[in-house]
Amino acid sequence: MAEATGVLVLGELAGGELASVSQELLAAGRKLADDLGEELTIALLGASVEGASQQAISYGADRVYAVTHPLLEEYQVDLNLAALESLCQETNPNVLLIARTESGRELAPRLAFRLGVGLAQDCLEVSVDPAAKRLLANRPVYGGNAIAVISCDLTPQIAAVRPKVYEPLEPDPSRQGQVVSFPVELESSQARTRIVERVEETSTGIKLEDARVVVSGGRGLGGPEPFAHLEELAKVMGGAVGASRAAVDSGWVPVAYQVGLTGKTITPEIYIMVAISGASQHMAGCSGAKVIVAINKDSEANIFREARYGVVGDWEQIIPAFTAAVRELVQS
């Protein structure tokens, strides 16, 4: 078998457009490909992927594999796995980057096992070891308390990269690239799970992941009622409300509010954390926040080691006064 070559990015589509996570991955992949002296390719899976192909090239791809089949119209993990498995066997990439999104976090390990290779899961950084010309991946372990640097021993070397850690390149619409059609053969019987129903539970208003300001509450709030104060503050600041896992596990707010390692990854300009101790598992979801503000009555709480601004005291006194002052400042 010919030697594996090239950096392949698994693209994701959002409403027919190239998803922002895929733009990020192309930036990460571009650097790897240049350091390896190899080509950067992207796989786009769907019933038709024309719209996103040129976008992918403008964001850095040298070549697009348009992996198409009518059954790929709706995302189904088994069918996507089968399509990707044949693409990998056919094109023999050296490196494969997958975004650790809701779909990627299931697909990446299953693809790695199917191909019989290793996977670096949930990476914060991917680079090329200059001596060995192999992929090096930094990933948080032990709830983010430690970082492991790992390498994959076989090819493709697969890394699942955490969303929002790489910035997309400036798109260049004049960039040239090749679009290669890669039709796959799939049977509907390959889909081993069926989606019976989809239910949305999110609060109305600004999405947590997109919000410029996020106000989160934790265990120290003591119940669901105080979240009304956080909602009010978020409204005044044009933001969204999040929560720690403790608040979600207590049933105070829906699961969709959870920020952290097993919840959402957010990158707001301002992250206001109310009565959250700041365990590394929570910080894993908000380390990309520009400014963290901590309000906690425990002056020893870990969060004061991570925050830019801290107020030690009772949130019941602080939040209403803070909200009123912000309202005044915003209106003035």
Next chain:
Amino acid sequence: MALKIGVLAKQVIDPEMPMAAFRVDSDANKVVTPPNIPPVVNGFDENAVEAALLLKDAQEATITVISSGTEFALDVMKKPLSMGADELILLQDDAFGNTIDSFFTARVLAEAVRKLEGFDLIICGRQASDWDNAQVPLGLAELLGLSCIALCRKVDVSDGKVTAECTTPDGYEVVEADLPALVTVSNELGQPRYPTLRGIMAATRKKPTIWTMSDLGMDSAELEPRVTLRSLFVPETGQDCEYIEGENAADAGRQLALKLREDKLI
């Protein structure tokens, strides 16, 4: 026929331990097991035991818990038995170290599942709190060729099918698959039940089955590594926090607003 359920459970360093006790031996590339802090059953794996028990509450079922490792704290690993599981299989061998290589662990577990002649349903926690790999369950489904549903918060079985509610970024979806299947569960499933006194006494009398690598008919030569841990370190975190003070707490809240205004953040 009783539903045959397998649950994977891992013994981990207590993630709730004080952060000050967390140490990395950078020469050996491993986390130092803190003295005087007993290990625990991985939290998400307790959710998996709970999911199995909820099924067993509603229908005839047997629950077999499987764990792989080099040494076990028996009183800790018997917790699923005291919660109500029927049987505990410990895959214990010096070769079964706590590796970051999920492929190795999944291969060992797959062999044990085959030796047990398979399950109707395997339930796993979404990830272990040590390596946070979230790979072994999904890999096991691949190795065994099982249908797979990830990140469930509710699991039901009837008519040879598993129906699960899976968490999505905006809510949940209801997904079904034919048995045999593997599902992973998360904390959204709800609090695991506490062992009852009767459960604890029953667990005391139960002896785990212990299988070594040779009992599984495996040879370390066939377990070629897939990933290599190059280094392990504690990241530099933290910054100097500027404490905002005031005449009282309410005033501190107002001062905070003024400070954010000063920084043009609001």
